[in-house]
Structure formats: structure tokens, C-alpha cells
Amino acid sequence: MRNVWIIAKRELAGYFATPLALVFIVIFLALTGAFTFYLGRFFEAGQADLEAFFRFHPWLYLILIPAVAMRLWAEERKTGTIELLMTLPVTTAQAVLGKFLAAWAFCGIALALTFPVWITVNVLGEPDNGVIVAGYVGSFLMAGAFMSIGACMSAMTKNQVIAFIISATVCFLFTMSGLQLVLNFFQAWAPALIVDTVASLSFLVRFDAVMRGVIDLRDVFFFISLIAFFLFTNVIVVEVKKSA
Amino acid sequence: MSKMIVLEKLTKRFGDLTAVDAVSLAVRRGEVLGFLGPNGAGKSTTMKMVCGYLTPTSGTARVLDHDVVTEPMAVKAAIGYLPEGAPTYGDMRVSSFLRFIAQVRGFDGAEIGRRVDRVREMAALDEVFDRPVETLSKGFKRRVGLAQAILHDPEVLIMDEPTDGLDPNQKHQVRTLIKDMAQDKAIVISTHILEEVEAICTRAVVIAHGKLLADGTPEQLLRRDARHNAVVVKLAADRAKDIVAGLAALDQVAGVDALGDPVNGTAAFRARPRDGASIVLPVGDYLRSNNVTPEEMYVERGHMDEVFRAITQGEAEA
Structure with a gap:
């Protein structure tokens, strides 16, 4: 655990050593604001909740999280530091977990900095703060799921742009899989079991429920097991790639 | 235990290519072994296997009696390794990079500062200590890599082309450093600078196409030249x-x-x-x-x- 913490600390400091952290946080805050107040019609809706705010998170994450995740492993492979890291007394699993936690914590920081929205809605009305907390927890869990996908894809290539595109695509599939658009494609030929499975993988459907204040343990379990699955795959990818 | 590094029929294949072909070798305490060979001979691959980065296809290596295949963590903890090109985290400052290495190597509290100060002096890093690594010259980057490798005062030190791309003064510094450390360690360096072998190695092996072709003191190798003693x-x-x-x-x-x-x-x-x-x-x-x-x-x-x-x-x- 000590090694995980040391690696996470180094990685997180790495985000703030470059303008990346600042750029990401500013863009994230600007876009959440713009989406909430213009597309989400926060004021016009006249409701004391943050649905208009949370509704756009999956779409923001779709682009922004692969951008944060893409450097995690691709950069190490490109600069050769992976050879340094993997010959230090650190296991691959510790490195994978440390890097993931740092990137996830970074998203958490960005998410926490949206607190003015929460203040605003409390000033303007009397929202159900339990629902809002649920929304934040759900959004953070979903960010973790996106991040684990991005980290895993980043380990597959030494090119950060490719890592970005692949992880954005995979994230897109997970986001969209519950929509009728995707399900129609499967319904034509696949048995109901497969259609249900695909539908159940959807981030949108899961997040929709959480956003309304319903923290279903199954949804929490879904995001956590998805993170675990992609981190496990990440370990395997790192191991396979370094010996090839 | 005088044999600190033992390679037993160490072999690595990448698809059809046999990069390292059943290399057996032992390095004792006090030896500075020069690993010679043309580019692509399998020098780096061999070193990467000994350091636990690559997994051997067959055979194994033991470092201080720890098997690299079954106890990679013990091997990694025992070895100091300078990878080819001395990669370091460019966005970190020299000081925080070395502190990071000290932490990963398991040092705590004041010991971190002592270790970092020691290698800062040994590798002469004073003037760049607070600068980001990516802004350093090649010579300093190499010395940061070297400092990283010797931070835990390892008994086994493996360096892949430690003087590659350095100017004559910097080469001299690195060689002096290696010589000073040689007594109580087993050191392996790869190089294709042959004067380096004569300058610092007590023993040299030549490897080409993954096979071990010659093994002896630099003097013994020189004797193979028809012009030796002419x-x-x-x-x-x-x-x-x-x-x-x-x-x-x-x-x-x-x-x-x-x-x-x-x-x-x-x-x-x-x-x-x-x-x-x-x-x-x-x-x-x-x-x-x-x-x-x-x-x-x-x-x-x-x-x-x-x-x-x-x-x-x-x-x-x-």
C-alpha cells in the first residue's frame, strides 16, 4: 500500500507540474457551467435541483477523462521511464493502482471545484441536498470507470493521441450502450440475454438513476467492478507489452 | 558468497528472433564486467532480464542468490540499474525525483535526506539540484540516472551504456565514480566504447547474435590481436x-x-x-x-x- 501511495503522490504532482492540470480544470469548470446554464436551462427550469448540472457529466467525461488518462502509461513507454519504474521494487499492480488513484483523485479535485453550483442552488431555493450528494458520488464513480478504461487503453500504445482516440471510443460505447440506437442493432439478431447485458453496461442508464438520488447498490457495484476489471486488464496489458 | 550475479543459460526469444541465446556467466564481488558487442547483439536484452524488466524465455539469472523469475522483487530491491539512455521523469525536479526513488526504495524520514544528499555529492548534482530534469544537459541527465541507480548503495550495479553521448570530461567523471565504487560491488556495464573497457573493466565479455563469444580480462582479449606485444x-x-x-x-x-x-x-x-x-x-x-x-x-x-x-x-x- 505504501508503494501505491508513493506512486500516486508522484503522479498527482506530475499533473500539477505542467499546465495540464490548470487547463483541464478551467475547461471542465467552464463547460460544466456553460452546459448547466445554457443547454440545461438551469434558471428557466425553475427547479431547485442539479439535474441540469449532472446530466451533462457523462458527455464531458467522454472527452476530458481520456485526455487525462492518455498520458498515464503511453508517456512512460514513450520516454522509457517504464523501464525505470518496472525495475524499481514495485509490482505492476501497485503501479497500476497508484497511477489510477492519482488520476481519479485529480478528477475528484476538478469535480469538487464545481461547489459554487451547489451553493448557487442552495441560495436560490431549497434543494434536497441528499440527492445532490448522491449525484456527486455517482458522478465520481462514473469518472472512475471512465478513467480505468482510459488508463487501460493508455497502456496499449506509446502514442498518446491513439490512446486518447481508442479510450474515447470505448467510453462512448459504454455510455451509449443503453440507448435505443445501440440496442436496435442487437435486437435484430441477438437473444434477449445479450440485449439485456449490453443495456446493463450503459453508463447513462446507471447514472440517470443515481442522479435522481437513487443510489442503488447494484449501480455502485457495477461501477466498482468495472473499475476493477479494467485495472486488472491494465496490469495484464503492461506485463504483456513490456515483454514484447 | 562471491558470485553475486549468476546467469544460467539465459535465453530470450522475440518471435523467431533469438535475442539472447543460452548465456551463462558469473560475476563476483569486486569485478567490473564490461559487456561488449555490436548494436543489436543482445546486451541490453540480457541486462533487462537480469534486472527483472523482461521475463526470460528459458534459463534464469540469480542476483545475490535470488532468482529473478521466482523472486523478482528481491532482485529489484538488490540491484541498482541504469537503463539505456538514463530515462528519468522530465517534469520532476532533480531533488524530488531522487526523493521519490528513495521512498520507493523503502527509506523513511531523515534517511531519505541523507541518501539523497550522499548521491547528490557523489554524482556532483549540486548546481542542478532544484531544476526540472528535462531542462538539464545530457551529461547531467546521465548523472541523475546514475544517482538514482546508486541511491540505495546496491551491491549489484548494472548500467547500460553509462557514458554514451558524454563529453570526455564527463566520461572521466563517470568512470572515476564507477572505479571508486568497484571494490565492494559487482558492477556490469555495457558499452561499445572499447577504450572504456581498458580504462575501468577488470573483465570483459563479448556477445554477438545473442551468444557469448569471448570472456577474459581486457589484457587477455588484447592478446588475441596479432599485434599484441609487437x-x-x-x-x-x-x-x-x-x-x-x-x-x-x-x-x-x-x-x-x-x-x-x-x-x-x-x-x-x-x-x-x-x-x-x-x-x-x-x-x-x-x-x-x-x-x-x-x-x-x-x-x-x-x-x-x-x-x-x-x-x-x-x-x-x-
Whole structure:
């Protein structure tokens, strides 16, 4: 655990050593604001909740999280530091977990900095703060799921742009899989079991429920097991790639 | 336990390519082993396997009696490793990079500062200590990599081309550092700078196409050169012809070659020894007995380059 913490600390400091952290946080805050107040019609809706705010998170994450995740492993492979890291007394699993936690914590920081929205809605009305907390927890869990996908894809290539595109695509599939658009494609030929499975993988459907204040343990379990699955795959990818 | 690194039929294949082919080798405490070979010979691959980065296809390596396949963590903890090109995290400052390494190496509290200060002094990093690594010159980057490798004062130190791309002064610094540490460690360096082998290695192995081709002290390798212990003599051109014939007739001399045409009445030639034995005394005696005073006379040590080419190209043709 000590090694995980040391690696996470180094990685997180790495985000703030470059303008990346600042750029990401500013863009994230600007876009959440713009989406909430213009597309989400926060004021016009006249409701004391943050649905208009949370509704756009999956779409923001779709682009922004692969951008944060893409450097995690691709950069190490490109600069050769992976050879340094993997010959230090650190296991691959510790490195994978440390890097993931740092990137996830970074998203958490960005998410926490949206607190003015929460203040605003409390000033303007009397929202159900339990629902809002649920929304934040759900959004953070979903960010973790996106991040684990991005980290895993980043380990597959030494090119950060490719890592970005692949992880954005995979994230897109997970986001969209519950929509009728995707399900129609499967319904034509696949048995109901497969259609249900695909539908159940959807981030949108899961997040929709959480956003309304319903923290279903199954949804929490879904995001956590998805993170675990992609981190496990990440370990395997790192191991396979370094010996090839 | 004097054998600190043991390679047992260490083999690595990438698809059809056999990068390292059943290399067996042992390195003892106090040895500085030079790992020589043309580019692509398998030097780096071998080192990466010993350090636990690559998994061997077959065979194994043991470092301080820890098997790299079954106990990779113990091996990684014991080894100091400088990867090729000395990669470091460019966005970190030298100080925080070394502190990070110290933490990963398991040091705590004040010990971190002591360790970092020690290598900062050893690698002469004072003036760049608070600068981001990516802004440093190549020489300093290399020294940061070196500092990282010796931070935990490892008994086994493996360095892939530690002086590659450095200027002569920087090379000298790195070599001095390696020599100073050599006594109580087992050190392996790879290089294709052959003078380096003579300068710091107590033993050299030559590897090409993944196979171990030669193993010995630099002196023993030099002996493989036909010109090892050859004597070059320069004397007045008018006496040269008899003397050359006379020298060639000596038992210990294998042959005499003229070195170009006479210049300004001075002829130069090289007497090659039989079996690499020293022939400076018989040649000197012969000249004296013939009342010839040479203008110049010296013993050649042989050229590592020649030996290297003979060994590695011979293999390529076979």
C-alpha cells in the first residue's frame, strides 16, 4: 500500500507540474457551467435541483477523462521511464493502482471545484441536498470507470493521441450502450440475454438513476467492478507489452 | 558468497528472433564486467532480464542468490540499474525525483535526506539540484540516472551504456565514480566504447547474435590481436634491410612488416611476436649486437577494436 501511495503522490504532482492540470480544470469548470446554464436551462427550469448540472457529466467525461488518462502509461513507454519504474521494487499492480488513484483523485479535485453550483442552488431555493450528494458520488464513480478504461487503453500504445482516440471510443460505447440506437442493432439478431447485458453496461442508464438520488447498490457495484476489471486488464496489458 | 550475479543459460526469444541465446556467466564481488558487442547483439536484452524488466524465455539469472523469475522483487530491491539512455521523469525536479526513488526504495524520514544528499555529492548534482530534469544537459541527465541507480548503495550495479553521448570530461567523471565504487560491488556495464573497457573493466565479455563469444580480462582479449606485444622499430634506412632479415630469423619473431616507405632516410617496421610473447628483449639484444641505435622503439599493446572486429565478424561469417 505504501508503494501505491508513493506512486500516486508522484503522479498527482506530475499533473500539477505542467499546465495540464490548470487547463483541464478551467475547461471542465467552464463547460460544466456553460452546459448547466445554457443547454440545461438551469434558471428557466425553475427547479431547485442539479439535474441540469449532472446530466451533462457523462458527455464531458467522454472527452476530458481520456485526455487525462492518455498520458498515464503511453508517456512512460514513450520516454522509457517504464523501464525505470518496472525495475524499481514495485509490482505492476501497485503501479497500476497508484497511477489510477492519482488520476481519479485529480478528477475528484476538478469535480469538487464545481461547489459554487451547489451553493448557487442552495441560495436560490431549497434543494434536497441528499440527492445532490448522491449525484456527486455517482458522478465520481462514473469518472472512475471512465478513467480505468482510459488508463487501460493508455497502456496499449506509446502514442498518446491513439490512446486518447481508442479510450474515447470505448467510453462512448459504454455510455451509449443503453440507448435505443445501440440496442436496435442487437435486437435484430441477438437473444434477449445479450440485449439485456449490453443495456446493463450503459453508463447513462446507471447514472440517470443515481442522479435522481437513487443510489442503488447494484449501480455502485457495477461501477466498482468495472473499475476493477479494467485495472486488472491494465496490469495484464503492461506485463504483456513490456515483454514484447 | 562471491558470485553475486549468476546467469544460467539465459535465453530470450522475440518471435523467431533469438535475442539472447543460452548465456551463462558469473560475476563476483569486486569485478567490473564490461559487456561488449555490436548494436543489436543482445546486451541490453540480457541486462533487462537480469534486472527483472523482461521475463526470460528459458534459463534464469540469480542476483545475490535470488532468482529473478521466482523472486523478482528481491532482485529489484538488490540491484541498482541504469537503463539505456538514463530515462528519468522530465517534469520532476532533480531533488524530488531522487526523493521519490528513495521512498520507493523503502527509506523513511531523515534517511531519505541523507541518501539523497550522499548521491547528490557523489554524482556532483549540486548546481542542478532544484531544476526540472528535462531542462538539464545530457551529461547531467546521465548523472541523475546514475544517482538514482546508486541511491540505495546496491551491491549489484548494472548500467547500460553509462557514458554514451558524454563529453570526455564527463566520461572521466563517470568512470572515476564507477572505479571508486568497484571494490565492494559487482558492477556490469555495457558499452561499445572499447577504450572504456581498458580504462575501468577488470573483465570483459563479448556477445554477438545473442551468444557469448569471448570472456577474459581486457589484457587477455588484447592478446588475441596479432599485434599484441609487437615491437615497432624506426632506424636509418640504409641498415634497415639487413636488420629486418635478421629480426625475421629470430625464433621468437613470427614476422616483420615494413610500415610504409622510408621517410627522410628513416625506415619503420613492426616485428610481430610468436604466440603473443614479449619480444622486446630479444629484439633489443639483436639491435645492440649489430651496433644499431634505433631512433624510436616501442611495444604495441594491441587494439581492442581489432580484437572486437575479429571476434564479432568471425561469428557473422561462420
